[in-house]
Amino acid sequence: MLTGKRTWLFETSPVIISTGVIGGPFEQKGAIPEDFDAFYEDQWCGEDSYEKAQKVLFENACETSMQKAGMTKDDIQFVLAGDLLNQITSTSFACRKINIPYFGLFSACATSMEGLALAAFILNSNGANTVMTGSASHYGAVEKTFRYPNDYGAQKPPTSQRTATAAGAAILSKTGAGPAVTSATIGKVVDEGLKDPFNMGGAMAPAAVDTIEAHLQDRNLSPDYYDLIVTGDLARIGRNIALELFEKKGLTVRENQFLDCGVLLYKKDQKVMAGASGSGCSAAVTYGHLLNKMNRGELNRILVVATGALLSPLTFQQQESIPCIAHAVSIEMQGGIPS
Known part of the structure; x- marks a missing residue:
């Protein structure tokens, strides 16, 4: 399976059989709203903190992907996920509710593909039949963690970027038709x-x-x-x-x-x-x-x-x-x- 120095080639080519994509109100006004499954009407997502809102984003993305696949948590062996907040707490708290055996990951904004790579590795190695992976971020929570709280009103330079209020989750399986890793x-x-x-x-x-x-x-x-x-x-x-x-x-x-x-x-x-x-x-x-x-x-x-x-x-x-x-x-x- 190892080819070259640091690439895995997956002989079984695990298939992405379902996804769930959730966004915030600013993302609904963005360039690709038709590619989201649902949006929240405000940044709070019905919660009393932005950190809890980020947790809800990921919970919703995972639940949506399971619903679209016609699956329950009992059909999935592992979830591999992480986020940008301290000790990936929003993901860990979300997985408390999702209640699937959990690998917590951190590669900052590279976490999404770290999770997808490891999920495919597990399936290709016969370590599972079905695995979920994904990540979430929130404008209000992440900005104050790494830069300034938005309420502070600090002027941002042209090189800076806006943290997306969004979550994406995917379910991978050993079999199926469609996009394969x-x-x-x-x-x-x-x-x-x-x-x-x-x-x-x-x-x-x-x-x-x-x-x-x-x-x-x-x-x-x-x-x-x-x-x-x-x-x-x-x-x-x-x-x-x-x-x-x-x-x-x-x-x-x-x-x-x-x-x-x-x-x-x-x-x-x-x-x-x-x-x-x-x-x-x-x-x-x-x-x-x-x-x-x-x-x-x-x-x-x-x-x-x-x-x-x-x-x-x-x-x-x-x-x-x-x-x-x-x-x-x-x-x-x-x-x-x-x-």
């Missing part, structure tokens, strides 16, 4: 010395390029093998830096082939600075927008490369630079397009 390349921690928490795209771009280059080398592929290579979430600044790094490395990645979840989520006239961020952004865009395109026959092969900045409020206060990581998962249509 065919391989995964595990990222290395890359730190280019950036310290600005308002420039996550610039910090994470080198990690994304490193993982994409390793994936193509390990699988002996050209970038054109994929219809799309999609990062999440470099946003506009980081995406442009990544394109420059591809050119320096001699990788021919076409600009119209290289997209980013942080650019796809919102409309251009929404005030989001460089774009969206948050582990819920890549989860929602992948499990909603991108997989819907695959199921409609508009895409056949995609490589999703979720990127994460592995900082914390403590490391920022201690003036540490920002270590980053990116995990890549290839998703391909196999067995026909489901009705």
Whole structure:
């Protein structure tokens, strides 16, 4: 199953049989509202704190994915998930209600694809028959954790990004028709010395390029093998830096082939600075927008490369630079397009 230095090739190609994608009110006004299953009318999601609201987002995404698959929690062996809050508490508290054996994960905004890679690994290794994975983020909760509370009213620079209030969950099975997880390349921690928490795209771009280059080398592929290579979430600044790094490395990645979840989520006239961020952004865009395109026959092969900045409020206060990581998962249509 190991091919090259850090890529898993999944012989059984576990299938994504169902997804659940939930958003907040700002996301409902975004560029892809038709790719969400449901929205909350306000940021509180019926709760009395933003942290509890993030928990509810993930609970709803998981419950929606089970309902769409016609499953209950007893049909699923494991859930692999995480988020950006301290000690991934919102995910852990959500899994208290979901009540499925649970692996808690943290790779910051790269958690969505870390979970998908590990879920496919477990299924490919006969460790389970059905696994759930996903992630969530919340604008009010995450912004005050890593930057300033929104109520403070601090002016944000053009390089900053808006944390998405969104959650995405997926159920994988050994069998079925539709989008299949065919391989995964595990990222290395890359730190280019950036310290600005308002420039996550610039910090994470080198990690994304490193993982994409390793994936193509390990699988002996050209970038054109994929219809799309999609990062999440470099946003506009980081995406442009990544394109420059591809050119320096001699990788021919076409600009119209290289997209980013942080650019796809919102409309251009929404005030989001460089774009969206948050582990819920890549989860929602992948499990909603991108997989819907695959199921409609508009895409056949995609490589999703979720990127994460592995900082914390403590490391920022201690003036540490920002270590980053990116995990890549290839998703391909196999067995026909489901009705």
